[in-house]
Amino acid sequence: MRDSTNLGAQIAFRVAYHGFDTTTYDISDEALKGARGRFEAIAENYAKDLPGVSKEDARKAFDHLTQTSDLVEAVKDADLIIEAVPEILALKQETYGKIKDHLKPEAIIVSNSSTLLPSDMAEYTGRPEKFMSYHFANAIHVMNIVETMPHPGTSAETRAAVIEFAPQMGMVPVILEKEQPGYIINSLLVPWLVNGAQLWVKGVATIESIDGIAAVITQSNNASFAPFRMFDFVGFGVAQALFSQSPDPIAQEFARRLKEDFIDKGKLGVETREGFYHYDEQGNATGLTAAAKATYPDFEG
Amino acid sequence: MRDSTNLGAQIAFRVAYHGFDTTTYDISDEALKGARGRFEAIAENYAKDLPGVSKEDARKAFDHLTQTSDLVEAVKDADLIIEAVPEILALKQETYGKIKDHLKPEAIIVSNSSTLLPSDMAEYTGRPEKFMSYHFANAIHVMNIVETMPHPGTSAETRAAVIEFAPQMGMVPVILEKEQPGYIINSLLVPWLVNGAQLWVKGVATIESIDGIAAVITQSNNASFAPFRMFDFVGFGVAQALFSQSPDPIAQEFARRLKEDFIDKGKLGVETREGFYHYDEQGNATGLTAAAKATYPDFEG
Numbered sequence: 001m002r003d004s005t006n007l008g009a010q011i012a013f014r015v016a017y018h019g020f021d022t023t024t025y026d027i028s029d030e031a032l033k034g035a036r037g038r039f040e041a042i043a044e045n046y047a048k049d050l051p052g053v054s055k056e057d058a059r060k061a062f063d064h065l066t067q068t069s070d071l072v073e074a075v076k077d078a079d080l081i082i083e084a085v086p087e088i089l090a091l092k093q094e095t096y097g098k099i100k101d102h103l104k105p106e107a108i109i110v111s112n113s114s115t116l117l118p119s120d121m122a123e124y125t126g127r128p129e130k131f132m133s134y135h136f137a138n139a140i141h142v143m144n145i146v147e148t149m150p151h152p153g154t155s156a157e158t159r160a161a162v163i164e165f166a167p168q169m170g171m172v173p174v175i176l177e178k179e180q181p182g183y184i185i186n187s188l189l190v191p192w193l194v195n196g197a198q199l200w201v202k203g204v205a206t207i208e209s210i211d212g213i214a215a216v217i218t219q220s221n222n223a224s225f226a227p228f229r230m231f232d233f234v235g236f237g238v239a240q241a242l243f244s245q246s247p248d249p250i251a252q253e254f255a256r257r258l259k260e261d262f263i264d265k266g267k268l269g270v271e272t273r274e275g276f277y278h279y280d281e282q283g284n285a286t287g288l289t290a291a292a293k294a295t296y297p298d299f300e301g
Numbered sequence: 302m303r304d305s306t307n308l309g310a311q312i313a314f315r316v317a318y319h320g321f322d323t324t325t326y327d328i329s330d331e332a333l334k335g336a337r338g339r340f341e342a343i344a345e346n347y348a349k350d351l352p353g354v355s356k357e358d359a360r361k362a363f364d365h366l367t368q369t370s371d372l373v374e375a376v377k378d379a380d381l382i383i384e385a386v387p388e389i390l391a392l393k394q395e396t397y398g399k400i401k402d403h404l405k406p407e408a409i410i411v412s413n414s415s416t417l418l419p420s421d422m423a424e425y426t427g428r429p430e431k432f433m434s435y436h437f438a439n440a441i442h443v444m445n446i447v448e449t450m451p452h453p454g455t456s457a458e459t460r461a462a463v464i465e466f467a468p469q470m471g472m473v474p475v476i477l478e479k480e481q482p483g484y485i486i487n488s489l490l491v492p493w494l495v496n497g498a499q500l501w502v503k504g505v506a507t508i509e510s511i512d513g514i515a516a517v518i519t520q521s522n523n524a525s526f527a528p529f530r531m532f533d534f535v536g537f538g539v540a541q542a543l544f545s546q547s548p549d550p551i552a553q554e555f556a557r558r559l560k561e562d563f564i565d566k567g568k569l570g571v572e573t574r575e576g577f578y579h580y581d582e583q584g585n586a587t588g589l590t591a592a593a594k595a596t597y598p599d600f601e602g
Contacts (some may be wrong), residue, residue, distance in 0.1 A: 050321060120374055124547075136390075145514065172513075174506070174510050174514055175506065175507070175510050175515065175548060176505055176506050176510070177501075177504055177506060177507075178504060178505055178599075179505075180500065180505040180506075182513060184500060184505070184506055184510065184511055185514060187496055187499075187505075188493060188496050188497060188500075188511075188514075188528065191492045191493065191496055192492065192493045192496075193487060195488055195489050195492055195493075196489060198488075199485060199488055199489075200480065202481070203478055203479060203480060204477055204478060204479055204481040204485070204488075205475070205476065205477050205485055206476070206478075209396055209475050210475070210489075211487065212473075212475065213446065213485060213486060213489075227489065235459050258524070298479075
C-alpha cells in the first residue's frame with residue numbers, strides 16, 4: 001500500500017537501500033529532522049509492503065544515508081544529483097545556480113520535476129548535456145517505475161547512464177525519446193481520469209457502473225478501466241489540485257466534491273484506507289464507500 | 302479470443318443460446334444464407350472459447366433461432382426487438398417506419414447503435430417510452446457487456462425491463478442514467494487510445510515503453526494501461542476508421558500507418574493473430590511484431 005511520505009525522501013532511501021552512498025540535502029536542521037522521520041516511516045513501509053524484506057533488511061539503507069543542510073557538501077562528491085525541490089522554476093534555477101560550480105566534472109544532474117520540461121531548466125545547470133529528467137512514480141517501493149526524459153541537448157552518454165542506473169536501484173525505466181509534458185504515464189492517465197470524473201459529475205452513470213466495467217474487460221484482454229480505483233490510488237490531494245485548476249465547470253464540481261465530501265473528512269483514498277472505496281490493511285479494495293454512492297443533483301456544467 | 306462475425310448475428314445467437322425464441326431478419330435470402338454461416342462460426346467460437354461448453358451445447362441455440370426476410374413476420378410476435386441495422390439515421394428511420402404498426406402493444410424496441418443517441422431515433426419508433434439503446438461490446442460471448450442507455454422519454458418500466466433482461470442472456474448490464482455519446486466504455490477508451498497513439502506517432506516513446514508501463518502498474522493497483530494491446534483487441538478496421546476521420550494530422554498519420562503497414566498486409570490485430578503483437582492460438586500476446594518496432598521519421602503534425 002502507498003505511503004504518504006514525500007517523494008524526495010523516497011528516492012534517497014531507494015538509492016541507499018540498493019547500496020549506493022547517498023547524501024540528502026534539506027534547507028535546515030529542522031527540515032532534516034523531518035526527513036529523518038520520513039526515512040523511518042519508509043523503512044517501516046518496506047518491511048510491511050515488500051515480501052521477504054525484514055525491518056533489519058530495510059534499515060540497512062541507513063548505512064548509506066547521510067543528511068546535510070550544506071548544499072555544497074551534499075553535491076561535491078556526487079556522481080548523480082537527483083533534484084526534487086518544489087515545482088517552482090525560480091527555485092530550481094536558484095538551486096542549480098548554487099551547486100553548478102561545485103560539482104565533479106563528470107557529474108550528471110537529473111530533475112524529478114512532474115510539470116517542468118528539462119529544456120526549461122537545462123541552461124541553469126551549466127551542463128545541459130549532462131542533464132535530463134528522471135521522474136519517479138509515487139510510492140516508488142511498490143510502483144518501481146522511473147520515466148527517463150532527455151531534452152534536445154542531453155548527450156547520448158548521459159541518457160544511457162541514467163537509463164542504466166534505474167535497474168541498479170531496482171526501478172524499471174520507462175524510456176522517452178524526447179520531451180513530452182506529463183511524460184507517458186500522465187499523458188495516458190490524466191485524460192482517462194478526467195473522462196471518468198466527467199461521466200460521474202454529469203450524472204451519466206454511477207461510480208459502480210463506471211468502475212464495474214473494469215472487471216469484465218479485464219477477463220478478456222487484461223486491460224482494466226477503473227478510474228475511481230485509480231483516483232484512490234493517486235490520492236485526493238493530487239486529484240483535487242489537478243481538477244480545481246481546470247476552467248471546466250464539471251472539473252471544478254468534481255474538485256468540490258473531492259474536497260467537501262472526502263478530503264475535509266480525512267478521506268484521501270488508499271493512503272487513509274477510505275476514498276471512493278474502502279481498503280483493508282493490505283490495501284485491497286473491499287467495496288464502495290457511502291460517499292461514493294451518494295446522490296448529487298444533476299450537473300451539466 | 303474474438304471472432305470477426307458481425308454483431309447482429311452475435312446478439313441473436315446469444316439470445317437464442319439462452320433459450321429465448323429468436324427470429325432474425327435480414328434483407329434477402331442471400332443475406333440470410335450469409336447470416337446462417339455466421340451463426341455456424343459463432344457456435345464454433347462458443348465451443349472453442351467458453352470453458353465447459355461443447356459443440357453440442359453451443360448448437361442448442363439453433364433450436365431457438367428462426368431466420369426470415371419478411372420484416373413484419375420477424376417482429377409481429379416479439380416482446381423485444383433488437384435493432385442492429387447499419388449506422389445510417391435514414392436507414393434506421395425507414396426500418397422503424399416499416400415495423401411500428403405491426404408490433405404487439407407491449408413490445409420494447411432497443412437499438413444497438415454505437416454512434417446515434419436514442420433521442421435521435423425515438424420519434425421514428427412510434428413508441429418512444431418503450432425505446433432505448435442497448436449497446437453490445439463486440440465478441441459478446443467473451444466480453445459479456447451490454448450498455449443500457451435511456452433517452453429522456455424512456456419510461457422507468459422499459460428501463461427496468463431492459464436492464465433485467467441482460468443477465469437472462471448472460472450479459473452484465475452497464476447502466477447509464479442518461480444519454481452520453483460513446484456510452485461509458487468508448488468515453489473512457491477512445492481518448493486513452495488517442496493519447497497512446499499520439500505518443501507513438503510523435504516519437505515520444507516506443508510501443509514497448511508505452512505498453513510496458515501496464516505490467517508494472519498492474520502489480521500495484523490492478524489497473525493496466527496498454528493502449529496498443531487494446532488496439533489489437535479492438536481491431537484495426539475500427540481503429541483506422543476512427544483515426545482517419547480526425548482532422549488532427551497526428552491521428553491521420555496513425556491511420557496511415559495502420560492501413561499501409563498492417564491492414565494492407567492482412568494484419569488486423571488479435572483476430573488475425575498479428576497486429577502490434579503476435580498472438581498464440583489462445584489469443585495470448587507472445588511479443589511485439591516487427592512492424593510495431595519499425596522506426597519512422599519523427600512526426601510533429
